[in-house]
Amino acid sequence: MPAPEALKRFIAASFKSVWSLELLLLLKRSPGLHDRSELIAQLRASELVVQQSLDGLVAAGLALFDVDGRAEFKPASPDLLTRIEEVEELYAKKPDAVRRIIVGGSTSGLDAFSNAFLLRGN
Incomplete structure (x- = not known):
């Protein structure tokens, strides 16, 4: 069964990379x-990947930093928590489908940029 459109939009808007989703799920599974x-x-990831992912999660209202720069899973609302639980369930059942949504959402800007260079006929 395919993911509902609202969930697909949420995934595409909230996660700029699969690393971001993996990081969020790690934070969720390890409270504190x-x-x-x-x-x-x-995560066995680079410092840059982790920092960019954390920044994106904080901007999306899914995580917070404390005064010492430590991060924790902290959805800004109960609705966001519910949505994350739906994403987690879908990712457990259909990881490739979720990865495709994320990759598809993150390449849209690249596609728009590359399309600007296409030659158009008169």
Whole structure:
């Protein structure tokens, strides 16, 4: 069964990369505060990937930083928590479908940029 359109839009808007989703799920499964070095080690990702992912999650209202720069899963509303649970369930059942939604959402800007260079007939 395909993901409902509203959930697809949420995934595309909330996660700029699969790393972001993986990071959010890691934070969700491990309540509490996490410093960047811990997240880098657990995800086996670069510092840049983790920082960009954290920044995106905070901007989307899905995570927060404390005064020491540690991150935690903290949805801004109960509706966001429900939506994240739906994403988590879909990702567990159909990870490739979720990855395609994320990759498709993140390439739309690239497509628009590359389309600007297409030659158009008169």
